[in-house]
Amino acid sequence: MGLSNYVTGTLNFVTMALSIPIIGVGVWLAHKHNTDCVRFLQWPVIILGVFILLVSLAGFVGGCFRVSWLLWIYLFFMFLLIILLLCFTVFAFVVTNPGAGRALAGKGFKEYRLQDYSMWLQKRVDNSQNWIKIRSCIMDSKICRNLNDEFPTADAFNMANLSPIQSGCCKPPQSCGYTFVNATIWANPTTPSADSDCSVWNNMNLCSDCNSCRAGVLQNIKEDWRKVAIVNIVMFIFFIVVYSIGCCAFRNARRGHFYSKAY
Template sequence: MGLSNYLTGILNFLTLALAIPVIGAGIWLSQRHDTVCMRFLQGPVIAIGVFILVVSLAGFIGSCFRVSWLLWIYLFVMFLLIMLLLAFTIFAFAVTNRGAGHALSGKGYKEYRLGDYSTWLERRVKNTGNWNKIKSCLADAKVCRDLDNEYPTEAAFSAARLTPLESGCCKPPTACGFVYQNATSWINSASPAADTDCFAWNNAADRLCFDCNSCRAGVLENIRKDWRKVAIINIIVFVFLVVAYSVGCCAFRNARRDEYFSNKAPYR
């Protein structure tokens, strides 16, 4: 067996081993959690795990036993995966090139505006169906639960380094001029028309500013940061896949050559 076949077999064995815990994680999510967030996650996790398992199995068997048609399927799927990964990485950088927090005088936290982000992302969170799922996730995660204990005074809250979700979803915009009671309870001002989010604020623990555009902007800021990290990781994965694909091409060539000589052998 050629070196390329060994390398392809080893690479696919490693990814095959990786697929098993991925599938297990998806099954664990489906059995242990029943929230909207977990139901949303479990399907893609299981699907990704099964996809990795099938592709890796084809590559492993094809390279170790020199089955050229399996290697052909493996290389075809790998090529599609490389192209999709490249397209997604470019897209991720394109839609996350806008957006940032706005510093406020005398405040430790920043505030976020929906219009600062890409139109594509903005449309996603403005969609009622999408946003209802996100709100359910925010409620399940209890993103605002600990703020009252962490920042018991107005001075402590003003100096707080709030996350984008905490800044956008757990308090009214500063422009509203609401009077502080505690971190998640505010008294409505006499003229709250400085921002449309002022009318969306509610002191109920399961509502707060979850219907505010500032909350949508906070979610997008999290997405923007996460997608940037994912895009960088994708570049590393892309290089790995290109190397694996190149080695796989050599293994495929070896398998085809062996089949050719095997078929010619009786006529020698």
């Protein structure tokens, strides 16, 4: 058996092992966000991981046993996988490039604006069916209610390092001029027309229907997708190497098949 066949089999065994963390990332996203919350996030990652697993299995068997037709199928789908991975990675960076928190003077947290993010992401949270599920998950998580125990005073709250979702969904925008009563109760806005979210805030549902809440969710999504995209870059480079060696293994397998028929 040619060296390239051994290497192809070994590398595809490694790739099969690496596909498990990719599937795990999708499962992590599902667990972190809840499958019903942001379903559009985790399923592309899980499907990509399963696809890598199946393609790598074909390459492993084809390389180790010099099955030329299986190697041909493997190389065809590996090429598609490389293109898919490249497109997904570029897409992830493009749609998550816009958007960042805005620092506030004298505050430990940032505020987020929906219009700062890409239109593709905005449409995901503007969809009423998607947002009802996401909002339900945020409210069920009690991520806002816990702030009362953590930051009982206005000074403590102002210095809090709030997460994007906590900043966007648990309090009204600072520009509204609400007075702090506790972390989840605010009263008497001095500039209620400063932001459209000022009139949406209420002390029962908090800012769960605010655009700032949607922006906080998108910031959280952006951070998660950037982590996935970095992993994809590493995988892309690795797959290019594997594909090149796989082409050599395919030639060796065909050459071996030709000689076996000749003799």
